[in-house]
Amino acid sequence: MYLTIEETAEFLSMPEQQVRRYVLEGRIKSVHDGEQYLINQTQFDRHLEQVEDVKRQIDEWRNTPIPEDIDVKDED
Numbered sequence: 001m002y003l004t005i006e007e008t009a010e011f012l013s014m015p016e017q018q019v020r021r022y023v024l025e026g027r028i029k030s031v032h033d034g035e036q037y038l039i040n041q042t043q044f045d046r047h048l049e050q051v052e053d054v055k056r057q058i059d060e061w062r063n064t065p066i067p068e069d070i071d072v073k074d075e076d
């Protein structure tokens with residue numbers, strides 16, 4: 001199933017102009033049928049899942065405590 005730029009903008013809660021700019025810049029892959037740009041929904045959903053996974057991994061990394069330095073507690 002394919003989404004139009006308008007449907008994609010509504011799905012992402014973004015302005016249509018921003019989605020259109022992303023399509024023209026190649027940041028969102030699309031197919032041009034001669035009249036409009038169409039975005040493959042399955043491919044787009046998969047990309048969003050990957051982005052969310054990376055965000056989750058970054059959050060986990062940020063929340064991992066820094067281990068104490070061994071040399072700090074060393075007494076002479």
